[in-house]
Amino acid sequence: MIKKLFFTGALAVSLQLSSSVAFAQTEISFWNWSPENRTQYETIFAEFEKWHPDIKVNFEGYETSNYNTVLSTALASGGGPDVFQVKAFGSTEQYSSAGYLSPLNADLVPGLANIAEPMLKSVTDRADGKIYAVPFGTVTMGLFVNDKIFADLGLSVPTTWDELLEVSEALKQKGLFPIANGMATGWMVEVFASALLPAHHGADFVKEVVAGEVNFSDERYVAGLEKLPLLNDYLPRGFMGVDGPTMLELFGAGQAAMFISGSWDISSFKRSHPELEFSFNMLPSAEGITNPYIIAFPDGGYALNAKSEKREASLELLAWMATKEYGDLLSAQVGFVSPIPGVNAEDPFLQSQIDMAQEAPVDYLMGAHYRYQDPTGSSLLQRSVQGLMGGDLTAAEVAAQIDEGVATYK
C-alpha cells in the first residue's frame, strides 16, 4: 500500500518537473563593474527579453575596485557568469590566455564584421590573434567644470595649464575647492595622472616609450610628474584621504568647481545631482601638447565564459549586443560612445565626446600598453603617484619605481 503510494507520488512529481522544464526560461548571468547602473542595464535587458522571451538575463554589478578579484575567483573555481565585461587590452588577454574566454568571430556574432579594426584589436589576444569580446564602447577622460559657479564668478574653462592654475587660485579665494580629486582611491589616482601628464610629456614620448626607445625616467615624463604636486593647494582639504565617493559628492554638491575624471561619471552626475549644471571639456595644454586634448580609449568588451553551460542563449545575447539597437540603448541609458556604426548620439554630451575624440585624441598610456604583466604599469603608477602627492616620493623616484617594475616583464 505504502509502496504504491510512494510510486504514484514519485511519478506525479517527475511529471510535474518534466513539464515545467519544457517551459523553463534559460537564465543567463551577466556581470560588469557598474553596480550604480543596475536600473539602466535592467531596462536594456528588458528590451532583449521582449524579443527573446525564453531567455532571462540576470544582471550583477561589482564595484570597479573589486571587479577583477571577484571575477577571477569565480572563473578559477570553474563557475562564473555566462557573459561578462572585460577591460580592453591587457585585461582581456589575462583572461583569454588562461583559457577562460571563448573566441568569437563574425559567424557567431554577426555584428563584429561592422566594428572598426582598432576597436577589435583592443579585445584580441596578441598570441593567437582571436577576438575574445564584443567591444562596447569608447570612454574618454576629461575635465568636468561646474558651469554655474564659473558663470557666477566670470571664469572661463581653462585651456592651458597656466589658465588652470589661475582659475584654481581664483576659486580658492572664494572659499571653494578648485579641483575635487583626492588620492585615496587607487584607480582614480591613475585617472588623475594619466589625464594631466600628456600635456607635459607629449605624444612623441608615448610612441617612444612603448617602442622601448626610452624609459619612464626620460626627462619629459619626469617633468610632467613634477607638475602634479603643484596642484596640491587646489585639491580638497585632506585630499590624501578623499576617496571616490567623496570626490563625486564634492563636485556634485557644488563644493568643488572642477573634477578630472572620465565620461563614465557623466551619467552618474546626471542621476545623482540632476540640478547640477556641468560640462565635460578637453584637458588643458602645456609645453608637451600645445592644444587642448582628450584621452580616448576602448573601455572593454563583453566576453563569453568558455565553461558556460548556456552557450546558445549567451551567444544570442552577444549577437544582440553587437547590433545598432543595443548600441542606441547603451548610449541612451549609460552614455558610452558605441563602436557600432550608425548609432546616433542625441545626448549633447555624447556628441561632444565624439567630436573631441576625433579632434585631439591621446592614448591612455598605462591602460592600453602596460597591463599585460605583473606588476602592471597601472598599479605602479597608482602606488607611486600616491607617494608623490603625499610628499613621500620625488618625481625621479616615481619614474624609477615604474621603470623597476616594467623591467621585470619577461
Place this chain on the structure above:
Amino acid sequence: MENDYRRKVWIALLLAPALAVVIFVIIIPMLSALMYSFYGWHGFSREGFIGLKNYQDILFMDPFSRWTINALANNLIVVGSLMVVKVGGAFVFAYCLYLALPGHKLHRVVVFLPVVLSAVIVGGMWKLLLNPIFGAVNVLLVAVGLEAYTQPWLGQSSTALPSIIGVSVWHYIGFSVLVYLSGMQRISSEVLEAARMDGASHITLMRKIIWPLVAPATTIVVMITFIGSFNMFEIPYILAGVDGAPAGQTDVLGLYFYRTAFGSAMSGVQDFGRASALAVLMFMFIGVIAGFGTRWLRNREIEL
C-alpha cells in the same frame, strides 16, 4: 578486551568528522599551496615546474622584495603596537574592572560590544568616521576648536597605519580584557587581602602579584594577538584598499598576499605561484615564532 577495542572504535568514529574537516579544510589546502608555490603561473593557468624561483622573486627581486620587506615591516610595527596596547592596555583595563568600581558592569559590556561586530561593519563605520571632510572625527575636532588637529587620517603616511592599529584595538581589545578579567577572578582573594594589608599600592599589586598569577591568560592573549596581527586583513582592506594606500604605507602581509593572488583594483594581474610562496613563508614564520613563543610562555606559567 573486546570492550577496549569497541571503545577505541567509538573514539575513532567520533573523532572522524572533526579530523575530516581539519584534513580537507586545513591540511590539504596548505599542502596544495606548498605545491603551487613551486610552479610558474600565468594568471590562473599553471605552467611548468620552476622550483624555488617564486621564493627567490619575492625575497630577492625588486620590486617584489621591496614590497615584501615593506609589508613585513608594517606587520612588525602592527604586532609591536598591538602587543603593548592589547596586552598591556587590556591588563590595566581588566584590573580596573576587577576592582569593581561603580559602573563596572556597564563598562564590561561596553568594552566587549565591538568584538561582537563583524570586521566589515567596523571597517565601514570607521572609514566614514575618518573621512577628512565629512567624517565625524574631524567635524568634532573643529566643533571643539581643535581645527589645527584635523587631518586626512587614512591618507597621510604618518597617521594611516596608526589609524588602522587604533581601529583594530577598538575592535578586539574587549576580548583580551575579558580573558584577563576571568584570569584575575580565579586568583584567591586571600592573597590580595594579605598584600593589601601589608600596604601594597595598586601598582605593586598589579606588577608583583597579579601579573605573574595571570600568566595562563597572558599566554592566550599574547598568542592570539600575535597570530591575529600577522594575519590582519579585513580592517586594512576596508580602510586602505587592497593596495595598502597611501603608497603602501598600510600594506600588510595579508593585503600583499591577496593582491598577488587575486589582482588589485582594475589593473592587477594575478600570480598564484608567488602568492602561494608568500603564503607558505608567512605560515612558516608565524608557525615557528608561535611555536617557540607558546613553549616559552608555558614554561613561564609553570615557573610562576
